Every structure is written in C-alpha cells, then in structure tokens.
Amino acid sequence: MTAVLELRDIKVRFGGVKAVDGVSLALEPGHLHALVGPNGSGKTTVVNTMSRLVTPTDGQVFLGGQDVTAAGPHEVYRRGLARTFQGIRLVEGLTVRENVLLGVQELPTARSRAGRRRAAEAADEALERMDVHHVAQVAPAALPYGVQRRVEIARAVAGAPKILLLDEPVAGMSAGERQEISAVLGRLRDDGMTMLLIEHDLRFVLGLSDHLFVLNFGQLLAAGDPAATAALPAVQEAFLGRKHVPA
C-alpha cells in the first residue's frame, strides 16, 4: 500500500528547542491514525509540518508520493490535505453555513457558476454529515463548544479532502461531546477517510484508531497496533503520573 502522507526524518527546531527530533511516519489510506503524547511532545508541530505551516529544519514531507517539503499550505490543501486546529477557528461574522462554504470556495473547482452550485451542495452535505444542518443559519459563537467543533470538521471535509488532520478535537469537552465527536470520526472512517487524530488522552483513541503513534520529547517512542503499543512499558512510563495511563 502506498502511504498517502509520509514524513521522512523530520526535525523542527525553534531556537534551542528541538520540537521534533527525527520523526518518520506514514499514513495508510482509509486508516484512522492516532498521534498521542504528553503536552509539549511535538504533536502540533508534526501536524503543522504536514500542513506546511511549519518548515522543517531537516527531513522531507511526501503527499501522494510527491515531495511537498517546499510547498505552501494552500498547495497541500488543494492537493487534498485538510485540517482542524487545536483552538477552534471559525469566522465570527459569518453563519455556520457560510463558514462551511469557505472550506469549498478555496478550491479552484468552485470558480464557475456550476462550480459554485456544486460547492453549495457540498457544504450542505457536510453540514448534514456532521449533524449541524439544523444550526446552519446561526452564528458559531452562540453554539456549544462540541457543536462548534463539528462545524469546524464540516468545513474541513466539505472540500472532499483525501486526508484529514485533527489537532486535539476533543480537548476540554464533556463526556457527551467527546462521544459525539467520536461517532463523527467513526463515520468518516467508515466512508474511507484517511485521518490523523491528535490527542493526549491515550484511552480516548484506543477504541477508535487503527494505528497508534506515540511521541515523547519530539521523537517517535512507539508505533503500531493501538492496544499492543499502548501496553508497551516505555509508553506506559511516558504517560505515568499524567493521569493518561490506559485501563
């Protein structure tokens, strides 16, 4: 199987900080991958490198087999890489539906009249898929956090990406909200979406992911089958004392 996204020996340095220190990993088509690690272990920097917001000090990024290390964020977006951010980023002056339309209108196919009609259809379909169509005309700020997060995911999937990167989508959520996001991600996986889910709670990703990557101090500590990887002594130790030890 060809990896849809691959990092080869990525290093990212911020001044004296080695945020990412030699990470190589590959995302397989149609799999839900989880990237876990303690706070400050480099998870967001890995995703920022993939989405081309951060340029690595060393190493290469491949998207669909092509080297995109020098590409910009819009270029990888046009090539099918979408993401959500750790802090929700919705445009306040726009409705939920208008926010989701932004996810489609950036694509070149949305420029013609027929393209705009297809874009509107894609936005409405994404609203339904994320179960937020009933709040389409509402301002995002009026909505609970968990619903805002689903709007953000709707915006990311409206452009029919090949890969979706989610940076801690359930951080700070209630158990009920986490369950809703979990169901949404499971549905996307069933539809064949390739995903990378960042999370610091090992337990949350165990039942959900097909493949687990564990980061610690900017390095890949372990990777593989989620249950087997989570059970490794080195992984247990990295999470010890942080209340993230799986049951």
Ligand SMILES: Nc1ncnc2c1ncn2[C@@H]1O[C@H](COP(=O)(O)OP(=O)(O)O)[C@@H](O)[C@H]1O
């Ligand atoms: N823009 C930046 N400038 C300086 N240091 C940064 C920057 N972004 C991240 N870091 C540092 O890099 C390390 C990894 O951060 P981050 O990737 O955000 O970790 P995580 O998402 O796992 O919490 C941390 O030590 C953090 O302080």
Ligand SMILES: [Mg+2]
């Ligand atoms: Mg982070």
